[in-house]
Every structure is written in C-alpha cells, then in structure tokens.
Amino acid sequence: MRTSYKIVIVGSGAAGLMAAIQASQTEGCALITDGPLGHSNSVMAQGGLQLPQATAESEERFYEDILRSARGEADPRLVQNFVRQVAPTVAALERWGLTLDRDERGQIIRRLAGGLSEPRIVSVRDQIGPAIMKVLLHKVRSCDLELLEHRRVVSIEQVRGGSFRLRLRTPEDVEEELEAKAVVVCTGGISYREALKRRTHTTNPPNGNHVLFDHLEAMGLPMVHRDYFQYQPFGIVRTAVNGVGKAVPESIVNFPVRLLDRYGREIGEVRQDRYALTQLMFTLAREGRTAEDSEGNRGFWLTLADIDPADVARTFPKLHQYLVRERLLGQNVLVFPFLHYYLGGFKISPDCASSIPGLFLAGEITGGLHGRNRLMGNGITDSLVHGRIAGESACAYVK
Numbered sequence: 046m047r048t049s050y051k052i053v054i055v056g057s058g059a060a061g062l063m064a065a066i067q068a069s070q071t072e073g074c075a076l077i078t079d080g081p082l083g084h085s086n087s088v089m090a091q092g093g094l095q096l097p098q099a100t101a102e103s104e105e106r107f108y109e110d111i112l113r114s115a116r117g118e119a120d121p122r123l124v125q126n127f128v129r130q131v132a133p134t135v136a137a138l139e140r141w142g143l144t145l146d147r148d149e150r151g152q153i154i155r156r157l158a159g160g161l162s163e164p165r166i167v168s169v170r171d172q173i174g175p176a177i178m179k180v181l182l183h184k185v186r187s188c189d190l191e192l193l194e195h196r197r198v199v200s201i202e203q204v205r206g207g208s209f210r211l212r213l214r215t216p217e218d219v220e221e222e223l224e225a226k227a228v229v230v231c232t233g234g235i236s237y238r239e240a241l242k243r244r245t246h247t248t249n250p251p252n253g254n255h256v257l258f259d260h261l262e263a264m265g266l267p268m269v270h271r272d273y274f275q276y277q278p279f280g281i282v283r284t285a286v287n288g289v290g291k292a293v294p295e296s297i298v299n300f301p302v303r304l305l306d307r308y309g310r311e312i313g314e315v316r317q318d319r320y321a322l323t324q325l326m327f328t329l330a331r332e333g334r335t336a337e338d339s340e341g342n343r344g345f346w347l348t349l350a351d352i353d354p355a356d357v358a359r360t361f362p363k364l365h366q367y368l369v370r371e372r373l374l375g376q377n378v379l380v381f382p383f384l385h386y387y388l389g390g391f392k393i394s395p396d397c398a399s400s401i402p403g404l405f406l407a408g409e410i411t412g413g414l415h416g417r418n419r420l421m422g423n424g425i426t427d428s429l430v431h432g433r434i435a436g437e438s439a440c441a442y443v444k
C-alpha cells in the first residue's frame with residue numbers, strides 16, 4: 046500500500062466498483078473497502094434494474110414516473126441526467142459481459158412494476174445483483190488500480206493544497222493513513238443502523254455503513270431528506286432474527302396475489318407503488334386490522350396459495366427457487382413492511398460533486414434522486430449510473 050494516490054474510491058458495491066473502473070483510467074488509483082471485495086448490499090438485489098427504450102418518449106415517461114413516485118420531492122436536474130445516462134451505463138455493462146434476459150426474437154425483456162407507466166424492469170434470470178456484481182468484479186480486477194480490502198475508512202479531512210487525508214482501520218484495530226487528490230465515497234445506505242434505532246425489522250444485513258456517514262454528517266456536508274427511508278412491503282415476519290429478516294421479492298406482484306387483513310378482507314391493490322402500499326399497511330395496522338400467526342407475529346396475509354407454481358417456475362425461475370427454498374409455495378404468508386432503503390443522503394450535483402471540491406459521492410449514500418419514494422429497480426440503477434459519473438468526474442478533477 047502506498048501513502049499517496051490520485052483518486053481513492055471507498056466502498057465496493059455497485060457504485061464503488063463502477064466508480065473504480067472509470068477512475069482507473071487515471072494512473073494512481075485505489076479502491077478501499079471494509080470487507081472482502083464486492084461484499085455489499087448490491088449483491089442482494091433481485092428485482093431488476095430500470096432501462097427505458099431508446100426513444101425520447103420512453104425517456105420522458107421514465108422521467109415523469111420518477112418525479113410522480115417521488116411525490117414532487119426529487120431534484121429534477123439529477124433525475125434528468127440520470128434518465129439520460131442509464132442506457133450508456135447498461136451498454137457498458139453489456140460490453141463487459143452482462144447478458145440481459147431476451148425473448149426469442151432477441152429483444153430485451155422489459156417488465157412492469159408498481160408506479161411504472163410502461164414495462165421497464167430488465168433482469169438476468171431475476172437475479173440482477175449477483176449478475177451485475179460478477180461482471181463488475183471481473184472488470185475491476187483487470188483494471189490498473191490497487192484494491193485494498195478489509196480496511197474501513199473512518200475519517201476524511203482536507204489538508205494543504207486541497208488534498209484529502211484518509212484514516213483507515215483494519216479488523217485488528219491497526220490504524221493507517223493515506224492521502225488522495227480526489228475521493229469518491231460509495232459507502233451505501235444506513236437502513237440497518239436506522240432499523241436498530243426504530244426497533245423495527247429490516248432487509249439490510251448488519252454493516253458498518255453508518256461510520257463514514259456519521260463522520261461526513263458531523264463535517265457539515267449538506268444533506269437532503271435526512272430522515273426519508275423506504276420500506277419493502279413484503280417482509281416475512283417469521284424470518285426476522287435480531288431485527289434482520291427476508292422479504293418476498295416484489296416481482297411476486299407479476300402474479301395474482303392479494304393482501305388480506307385479519308378478517309380475510311383484501312386491503313388494497315398490491316401493485317401500487319411502495320410508498321402508497323406501505324403507508325396503507327401502517328394505517329391499517331394502527332386500526333387493528335393486522336392478522337396474527339400461531340407464534341404471535343402480526344402482519345397481513347400475502348396469498349401465495351393463489352399462484353400457480355409452474356407459472357412462476359417458467360417466468361421467474363429464481364423467484365421460484367427462492368419460494369421453494371423458503372417453503373413458501375402453496376401457502377399464505379404473513380408479511381409486514383421491513384425497512385429497506387435510505388432515500389435521503391448527501392446532496393450531490395449531476396456530476397456527483399459534493400460541496401467540497403474533490404470530494405465526490407455516489408449510490409445509496411446520496412439523496413435527491415428518489416424524493417419520497419424510490420421506484421423498484423432504481424436502487425441498483427442509481428448506484429451504477431452515479432458510480433460511473435463519479436469516477437469520470439474524479440478523473441476530470443485530478444487532470
């Protein structure tokens with residue numbers, strides 16, 4: 046390990062790997078991550094990513110869908126740039142070996158999801174996270190940059206001449222220091238820590254993403270929507286251990302499932318967007334309409350008994366495997382919203398610059414793109430697109 050780099054990227058989820066691949070065009074880059082390379086929430090994404098058709102009308106609909114879903118609270122400049130950059134970002138992934146699902150005519154298969162005005166969800170055998178991460182890991186290992194694993198960045202401060210000093214800690218509690226001209230922070234969301242605070246269940250595994258987040262917040266880096274978090278509606282209540290549990294993937298809404306209350310009454314349309322559906326579930330819970338299972342867990346019944354397993358196996362093979370593995374097929378399962386995604390975060394401009402020159406951010410640690418509600422698939426898409434932009438911006442900055 047050297048003590049001075051031109052660009053340092055922190056984090057190795059979709060945003061960090063994408064940023065590192067772009068930044069490695071500049072000599073003297075390093076990627077630092079607190080676990081093994083690629084260990085991240087990104088690898089857990091299942092549902093898919095959003096890819097509009099290559100027409101101005103389709104991009105316009107994508108833009109409108111995001112603003113509507115955000116309840117008017119997204120940053121229109123960020124959204125506009127994001128929408129334009131999705132296609133070139135996905136094209137780069139395809140060049141590096143990502144094979145999106147296609148129909149017999151060779152056309153990319155696009156599916157609908159809650160809040161979408163046209164089919165836009167694309168996938169790789171409904172396991173988008175692992176497929177993308179495999180491609181990114183392969184690519185980053187072929188790039189000219191240093192990969193520093195098992196080191197957590199605990200602080201970043203600006204020093205003489207505008208460079209940055211980073212303090213790192215190893216699992217053995219050894220402290221290290223290095224300097225960089227530009228830093229790209231891609232350390233993910235803070236839903237795990239927030240779930241502990243709220244004493245609620247989450248889909249996010251334990252992580253230390255909050256460490257650098259807290260440091261940057263204490264530095265006074267401007268934020269947007271500080272307290273906006275998103276819930277996934279189909280958390281399987283009986284799976285929660287120490288607050289962390291599994292959720293039925295939202296691709297389940299492609300099948301004729303319903304949500305029932307304690308009286309067996311349907312509570313509403315399951316295909317509405319996440320914010321509307323989870324707000325409805327919280328309201329009905331307050332009104333005492335949750336059902337209870339034999340272990341005393343409370344939630345609403347998701348009618349998996351209504352769906353044809355052969356249909357799921359044919360169209361969503363990974364979802365089918367998951368339902369079989371979790372022994373969910375053929376029965377109704379008790380679900381309740383689990384904390385899932387951090388909507389808020391640090392403020393960035395469309396080129397991923399923060400308020401400090403030379404400090405760039407990308408992915409779930411940033412806010413402003415999703416406003417009040419993120420569309421399904423726009424989590425990993427956000428990280429990929431902005432990771433790529435942040436890497437390019439850092440290169441331009443150090444030139």
Ligand SMILES: Cc1cc2nc3c(=O)[nH]c(=O)nc-3n(C[C@H](O)[C@H](O)[C@H](O)COP(=O)(O)OP(=O)(O)OC[C@H]3O[C@@H](n4cnc5c(N)ncnc54)[C@H](O)[C@@H]3O)c2cc1C
Nearest residue numbers: 056057058060079087090091092198233408409422424425
């Ligand atoms: C169960 C689950 C399912 C999901 N499904 C979908 C889906 O279907 N579609 C979708 O669009 N989105 C989905 N998401 C959300 C999506 O996966 C994430 O929003 C996105 O991938 C975040 O990418 P990221 O690179 O910003 O952060 P992460 O992937 O969280 O990566 C953060 C990285 O930073 C590292 N790190 C953190 N702090 C430090 C530090 N101080 N020093 C060094 N390294 C550090 C971490 O170890 C990690 O490598 C899902 C999330 C979960 C949890």
